[in-house]
Amino acid sequence: MGLTDLIVKYSGPGPRYTSYPTAPQWTEAVGAGEYRAALDRASAEPGPVALYVHLPFCEKLCYYCGCNIQITHDRSRSGSYVSAVQKEIGRLAEILGRRPISQMSWGGGTPTFLSLTEIESLFHSVADHFEMLPDSEVSIEIDPRVTTADQLRLLRRLGFNRVSMGVQDFNPEVQRAVNRVQPAEDTAKMLAECQDLGFKGINFDLIYGLPFQTPETFSSTIDQLLVMRPDRIAMYNYARLPSLLKHQQILEKFPMPSAEARVEIFTQAFGKLIEAGYVAIGMDHFALKTDALSLALSNGNLYRNFMGYTVQQAKNLLGVGASSIGEVGGGFFQNVKKASEYEAQVEAAGLATAKGLVLSEDDLQRKWVIQHLLCQFHLNPQDFERQFGVGFATRFERELSTLTGLEEDGIVRFNDGGLHITELGRLFVRNVAMVFDAYLGGQKTQFSQTV
Numbered sequence: 001m002g003l004t005d006l007i008v009k010y011s012g013p014g015p016r017y018t019s020y021p022t023a024p025q026w027t028e029a030v031g032a033g034e035y036r037a038a039l040d041r042a043s044a045e046p047g048p049v050a051l052y053v054h055l056p057f058c059e060k061l062c063y064y065c066g067c068n069i070q071i072t073h074d075r076s077r078s079g080s081y082v083s084a085v086q087k088e089i090g091r092l093a094e095i096l097g098r099r100p101i102s103q104m105s106w107g108g109g110t111p112t113f114l115s116l117t118e119i120e121s122l123f124h125s126v127a128d129h130f131e132m133l134p135d136s137e138v139s140i141e142i143d144p145r146v147t148t149a150d151q152l153r154l155l156r157r158l159g160f161n162r163v164s165m166g167v168q169d170f171n172p173e174v175q176r177a178v179n180r181v182q183p184a185e186d187t188a189k190m191l192a193e194c195q196d197l198g199f200k201g202i203n204f205d206l207i208y209g210l211p212f213q214t215p216e217t218f219s220s221t222i223d224q225l226l227v228m229r230p231d232r233i234a235m236y237n238y239a240r241l242p243s244l245l246k247h248q249q250i251l252e253k254f255p256m257p258s259a260e261a262r263v264e265i266f267t268q269a270f271g272k273l274i275e276a277g278y279v280a281i282g283m284d285h286f287a288l289k290t291d292a293l294s295l296a297l298s299n300g301n302l303y304r305n306f307m308g309y310t311v312q313q314a315k316n317l318l319g320v321g322a323s324s325i326g327e328v329g330g331g332f333f334q335n336v337k338k339a340s341e342y343e344a345q346v347e348a349a350g351l352a353t354a355k356g357l358v359l360s361e362d363d364l365q366r367k368w369v370i371q372h373l374l375c376q377f378h379l380n381p382q383d384f385e386r387q388f389g390v391g392f393a394t395r396f397e398r399e400l401s402t403l404t405g406l407e408e409d410g411i412v413r414f415n416d417g418g419l420h421i422t423e424l425g426r427l428f429v430r431n432v433a434m435v436f437d438a439y440l441g442g443q444k445t446q447f448s449q450t451v
């Protein structure tokens with residue numbers, strides 16, 4: 001069966017598995033008290049932590065967006081928010097102590113909505129309370145439409161070493177439809193500035209499945225991208241959820257690519273990226289062979305958390321800011337989503353937890369399996385048995401029996417007693433992971449397409 005036929009067969013709604021269990025299973029019954037208990041458990045665990053900082057402000061709304069954002073032209077709005085984030089960081093440091101940070105990411109929104117003074121003040125708040133390791137991965141999302149050269153220079157001086165740029169598509173008609181007009185020349189200019197400053201692992205985000213896209217127009221976008229040659233590419237299928245995200249209804253009046261066209265768009269882009277020397281990291285990510293992600297994949301050191309694929313592992317991930325998510329002390333915890341409510345709760349209590357989930361033993365075992373499939377693309381039953389003291393084949397007898405079709409289609413294979421995802425199968429790793437997800441049966445949650 002060819003790649004196109006496999007995509008048609010296996011493309012369907014499914015989680016991205018930035019966590020397991022996924023967010024629909026989290027509950028408001030798990031709040032600040034449970035989070036504080038998890039932080040206390042984490043305080044007794046040695047080793048570095050990861051930190052995610054959510055900065056929700058944007059000047060304009062991109063109509064495809066599924067992030068937690070706040071649209072405003074009022075530059076003074078970010079001041080009180082940054083102060084709240086600094087207070088939350090201080091509170092976490094009081095509980096955990098001065099821990100080393102192996103990975104930090106600022107996302108949004110548009111983090112460079114902040115002024116130079118706010119960027120520097122926020123970074124120093126982190127550095128004052130935590131120890132930034134010399135080899136830590138320090139990344140930030142930037143928007144070429146609003147990020148300035150002065151901001152880039154400041155970020156690099158502070159210690160940021162990776163950037164991710166939203167691109168989505170270079171076609172002007174597509175850009176106008178989604179309300180993100182960003183000429184390719186501006187993106188290329190900012191890429192060159194970042195490279196000159198010494199940023200590594202520079203990532204471009206692309207989205208396929210947007211209005212007016214065709215295999216021909218997206219092929220042109222890929223050609224322009226290959227001339228620029230960023231280190232990393234994330235190519236996402238548009239998460240089309242207009243019933244949940246009301247602003248996406250604006251896009252419904254435009255012609256959308258058919259399911260067949262989306263398959264052709266993806267397969268054509270995939271082929272060009274591989275031919276140009278990019279490695280399929282798994283799911284929807286690609287990296288040059290010399291990039292740290294590709295090397296981590298080869299060495300078996302690749303890791304995945306809410307910030308995506310990374311080369312830096314940390315048992316505990318701290319999420320600060322409105323809607324941010326942490327993975328701490330055997331649980332997931334998410335802050336309130338609205339910025340004003342977040343500020344009020346942090347001011348009153350130091351923490352702003354809205355919901356979460358404390359993992360059961362079954363959750364932990366399945367999470368281990370899914371993490372290995374997503375990052376190492378194989379798992380050794382003996383490793384599972386050493387970790388949990390139970391036989392893998394016995395524990396997952398039902399799940400393993402359902403992998404027959406995936407094996408026949410060349411997506412997985414069994415040898416030496418282990419489960420392996422083939423190079424072709426990396427594109428369908430979400431489908432493999434779904435086999436081990438105990439929560440999918442009968443679930444009405446809307447997910448993006450797996451491919």
